Amino acid sequence: MLEQIAAVTGMNLRALPQRAGTSWVIVIGIAVTVAVLVSVLAMALGFRQTLAHTGRADRAIVLRGGSQAELSSTISRENTLTIMDAPAVKKDSDGKPIASAEAVTIVALPQKKTGTAANVTLRGVGAKAFALRPEIRLVAGRMFRPAVREVIVGRAAQAQFQGLELGSHIAFRDSDWTVVGVFDSGGDAHESELMGDVETVLSAFRRNLFQSVTVLLESPQAFERFKDALTTNPTLSVDVLREPAYYAEQSKQLDKLLNFLAYGVGGIMAIGAIFGALNTLYSAVAARSLEIATLRAIGFGALPVVISVFVEALLLSLLGGVLGAALAWLFFNGNTVNTLGANFTQVVFHLTVSPGLLAWGIVWACTIGVIGGLFPAIRAARLPVAAALRAA
Amino acid sequence: MKFLPLVFAALARRKARSLFTWLAILAAFLLFGMLQGVNSAFDQAIERANVNRLIVTSNIALTEPLPYSYLSQIEAVPGVARVAHATWFGAYYQDPKNFVFAFPIDATREFEVFPERKVPPDQLQALIHTRTGAIIGAELARKYGWKIGDRVPLHSTIWTKADDGNSDWTFDIVGIYENPSDRSQENIFFFNYDYFDEARAFGKGTVGWYTVQVKDPRQSAQVAAAIDRLFANSPNETKTQTEKEFQQSFLKQIGDINFIVTRILFAVFFALLFATGSTMMQSVRERIPELAVLKTLGFTDGGVLLLVLGESALLCLAAAAAGLALAWLLFPLLKDTLGVVQMPLPVMIEGLAVAGTLALITGLPPALRAKRLSIVEALAGR
Amino acid sequence: MSAIVSLRKVSKRYQRGKQTVEVLHELDLEIAPGDFVALMGPSGSGKTTLLNLIGGLDRPTSGAIEVAGSRIDRLTGAALARWRARHIGFVFQFYNLMPMLSAARNVELPLLLTRLSRAQRQQHVAAALQLAGIADRARHKPAELSGGQAQRVAIARALVADPTLLVCDEPTGDLDRKSADEILQLLQELNRSQGKTIVLVTHDQKAADYASHILHLDKGQLVEAAAQAA
Secondary structure (H helix, E strand, O other), X not given: OHHHHHHHHHXXXXXXXXXXXXXHHHHHHHHHHHHHXXXXXXXXXXXXXXXXXXXXXXXXXXXXXXXXXXXXXXXOHHHXXXXXXXXXXXXXXXXXXXXXXXEEEEEEEEEOOOOOEEEEXXXXXXXXXXXHOOOOEEXXXXXXXXXXXXXXXXXXXXXXXXXXXXXXXXXXXXXXXXXXXXXXXXOOHHHHOEEEEHHHHHHHOOOOOEOEEEEEEOOHHHHXXXXXXXXXXXXXXXXXXXXXXXXXXXXXXXXXXXXXXHHHHHHHHHHHHHHHHHHHHHHHHHHOHHHHHHHHHHOOOHHHHHHHHHHHHHHHXXXXXXXXXXHHHHHHOOOEEEEEOHHHOEEEEEOOOOHHHHHHHHHHHHHHHHHHHHHXXXXXXXXXXXXXXXXX | OOOHHHHHHHHHOOHHHHHHHHHHHHHHHHHHHHHHHHHHHHHHHHHHOOOOEEEEEXXXXXXXXXXXXXXXXXXXXXXXXXXEEEOOOOEEOOOOOOEEEEEEEOHHHHHHHOOOOEOOHHHHHHHHHOOOEEEEEHHHHHHHOOOOOOEEEEEEOOOOEOOOOOOEEEEEEEEEEEOXXXXXXXXXXXXXXXXXXXXXXXXXXXXXXEEEEEOOHHHHHHHHHHHHHHOOOOOOOEEEEEHHHHHHHHHHHHOOHHHHHHHHHHHHHHHHHHHHHHHXXXXXXXXXXXXXXXXXXXXXXXXXXXXXXXXHHHHHHHHHHHHHHHHHHHHHHHHHHHOOOOOOHHHHHHHHHHHHHHHHHHHHHHHHHHHHOOHHHHHHOO | OOOOEEEEEEEEEEEEOOEEEEEEEEEEEEEOOOOEEEEEOOOOOOHHHHHHHHOOOOOOOEEEEEEOOEEHHHOOHHHHHHHHHHHEEEEOOOOOOOOOOOHHHHHHHHHHHOOOOHHHHHHHHHHHHHHOOOHHHOOOOHHHOOHHHHHHHHHHHHHOOOOOEEEEEOOOOOOXXXXXXXXXXXXXXXXXXXXXXXXXXXXXXXXXXXXXXXXXXXXXXXXXXXXXXX
C-alpha cells in the first residue's frame, strides 16, 4: 500500500509543473491570506508585549475605586501616604517605602512623521520612582532635579515626537520645561512617556490630587496582603491591581480590535483562498482523470489517489504559507507602529513577527489546503473508471 | 441582451469552477466593502463635521479643563454667534462595559449651537427646570429601554460627588432628542451643567471645552485665531479648531487606517487577479473549437472578443455586486466596535469600478486570443 | 443558369516550416443552383480545404472565388463574417453544438446576428427544427441527444437563416449506418423540396450516392465523375 501511495503521489508531483498556472492560484491566494493574518497578529502581539513588559508581578498599582484608568483617578495626598505605608510594601535601605505617588497629564506635541500634534503622557513621579522601576535606565543626559521644570524623555517618545532632543525646551503651562535626559526601559509603555518630578508637575498644572500610587511589594505573593489592607481600610476607596493585570486591562480594547481585524479579515481571505484552492484542485483532478482511471483500472486502490491529491494540496499551501509568512516577516518585523493607547496618548510598539506567529501562519495555510483538497480528493476517489477511459 | 444566454452558457460549462471563482470574488468584495466602508465612513464623518462650528480646547491638551469665565469672553469675540460648552463625564451604566456618552451642558446653548439635534420645546424647558433632568438620544433610549420619567443612575469614572464622596450620579429623563441627518449621533446623554458643577467634589468652575458657532463660516479661521489670541500667554491657553479639523486630528492619532486598508486590499486584488485570470484563460482555452464554430456561423472576430469580455464581466460584476451587497447588509454589525453605521454609497460604486477593472484585465488576454483564432486551424485541431 | 459557386484558377498553399505545401492547384469549379454535389477524394487530397474556401472560412492564395454573386476572395474580416452568416450553413462531422445550450437555443445562434425580434427568431427556429424532423427535442441539451438527433439539430441550425448554400463536411462520419442514411435522406429531401444547393465532402461512397453529382479531388486537382440519377 505504501508503495502504491508513493508511486501515485510521485507521479502526480512530477506532473505538477504542467499545471503551474493554476497551481500558482493556490500559492498566491494562501500567501496573501497568511501575510495579512500574520502582520495584523504581529501588531497585536507587539502591542501586548509592550504593555506586558510594562509590569512586574511584584509591583502593584493603586487607583481610586471605580476609575479604571489613571487619567480619571484622583487620590488625595493623605491617602497616598496611607497607601504607601501599607503592609507588604518593600522598604528601601533608608526605611522608606519603595513607592511612587504619581500624577499623569497629557501634552500635545508635533509628531516627527506627520507634523501634526499627538498626545504624549507627562508623568510626574515620586522620589523613589527609579528604585521602584529599575528597568528605567538613563542613556543620555542626567536625571531631572526636584522643584525644577526639567523632564526626562523615553527613547520611543523621542523617536516619535519633534523637539525632544537633549537640551531642548518644551513650553506649556506658561513656563519652559527642559529636556535633561533620555531613558530606556526595555521597550515598555513608559518609554513613550515624559517624566518629571511630581510636585513640580502638580504645581505647574495647579493640581493637588495625585492619580495613582505604584508600590514595590516584598514579594509577588505579598500582593493579597497589600490589597486586603487597603480595601479594608474605611478611609480609602481604591482599586488595587497587579501591574501586569492593570496594563493588560488597558490594552484590552485595542487588543480586541486587532484580533477582530486579524481574524475577520484573515477569515474572509481564507474563505476566498479555499475557493481558489477548490478550483485549482478540481481542475487538477479533471486534468488527471485519464491517468487516475488508468491507474484504477490497473489495480491501484482509491486511497493512493486520495492521498496524492492531499499531498498536492498540502505542498502548494505550504509553499503559499511559507511565502506569506516570509513576506510578513520581511516587511513588518521590527517596524514600529504607533497608535492611540489608553490614556488617550500615543503608544509606540514594535511589530513582532515571532516564530510562534510564523508557525501559526503555516498552520493556517495548511488548514486551508486540507479543506480545499477534501472535496477534490473525494471526487478523485469516486471517479467512474470506465467512463473516464471511454472519454479519452 | 439577447447574447446573455450564450455568455451564461460559457460560464455554465464548468459549473463548479465558475461557482468557486464567483465565490472567491464575492469574498474579496465583501472584504472590500467592509474595509473600504470603514475607511470611507471615517472620512465621511470628517466631511460631515460642521465648518461653522469651532471647538475650543486647552492648548496644552484635550484633557485639561478651561475656566468657565472664558464663556462670556468668547461670546464677545466678533464673528461669534453662540457659545456652548461640555465636559467629559466618563460614564457607564451599571457595568463598565456599558459606556455612555454623557455630558453636562447648558440646555439652551447646547441645542442652539447644535440645531441638528431635534427636541420638542417643552422637553427642553423640562430640562431647564429640572435640576437633575436629562435629555437622551433616541438610540440610547432604545438600547436601554429608558423612557421619559425614568430615574437613571450613571457611574462616572472621573467625578465624585462632594456630599457623599461616591461617583454614582442619578438623573431623571425628561426628554428624548433625535438627529435625523445623522442617526449615529443619537446616543448622547445630556444633563445640566449647573447641577454637575455644584455637586462635584473638585474642578468647580471649569468646563472641558467650548463649542462656538460662527456667524459666517468663511470667517472661521479669523474667529479661531481671535479666540486663541484672547487667551494667549494666560495660564490656560486655548487651541481653537473647526470641528472638522478636530475630528481629523483625532483620527490621525488612531493611525493611518487608510494606509493599512489600502495595502490589504491591494494584496487581495492581486491574488484575485491570479485566480480569476486563471479561470478565464482555462475557460477560453477549452472553448476554442466552440468559438471557432461561432465564427463559422458568422460571428465576427470582434464579436467573439466581446463575448469573452462579456463572460468575464458577468463573472466579476455579478460576484462583486453580491459581495458588496453582503457587506452592506453586514455593515451595521460594526456599529458597536467602530461606531460607523452605514456603508457609504460611493464605496459600492468604487467597488463596481474595481470589479470592472478586474473583468477587463482578466478578460482581455483570453478575449484577444479568441479574436485572433483562425477558424480552420481551430476546427482542424480537434 | 449562372453558377452559384464559381472557382477560377484557385490555388491554396501552406507554409509548413521551411517548406511550402500546395494543397490546391489552379482549380476550376462551377456549381449550379439547386445542385447536390459530393466531393470525394483520399485523405490529404484537399477536399476539406476546398470546402473551407467555398464556405468562406479560408481565403485562397490565388484565384477568384465567387459564391452567391460575391467575390469572397476579396472579402476579409467582418465583411466576410457577415457574408458567411447570410449565405452559408455549415454542417460538421462532430456536430459542433454548444454543449450548454438547448437544441432550440443552438439553432437560434445564427439568428442572434440578425435584427429579428425574439418572437420572429423563435418562429424561424421552430420552422427549422420542424424541417429537420427534430422539433420534439427542442429543449434537450446535446448530451441528451443521440448522434443522429444531434446532427439534425446541426442541420436545423445550418438552415435557420435561410442560407444560399449548405456546406457539409463528412456529416455522417460519426454516425451509425441507420442514422447516416436518415441524415442523407434529409439532405436529399431539402435539396429536392426546398431547392437547397448542397456541397458535401465525404469519403463514403454510399453517402456520395445520395448526391446528384460526384466530383473527385486528387492531389489538388478536380476530376468529375458521371452525373448520378438519385
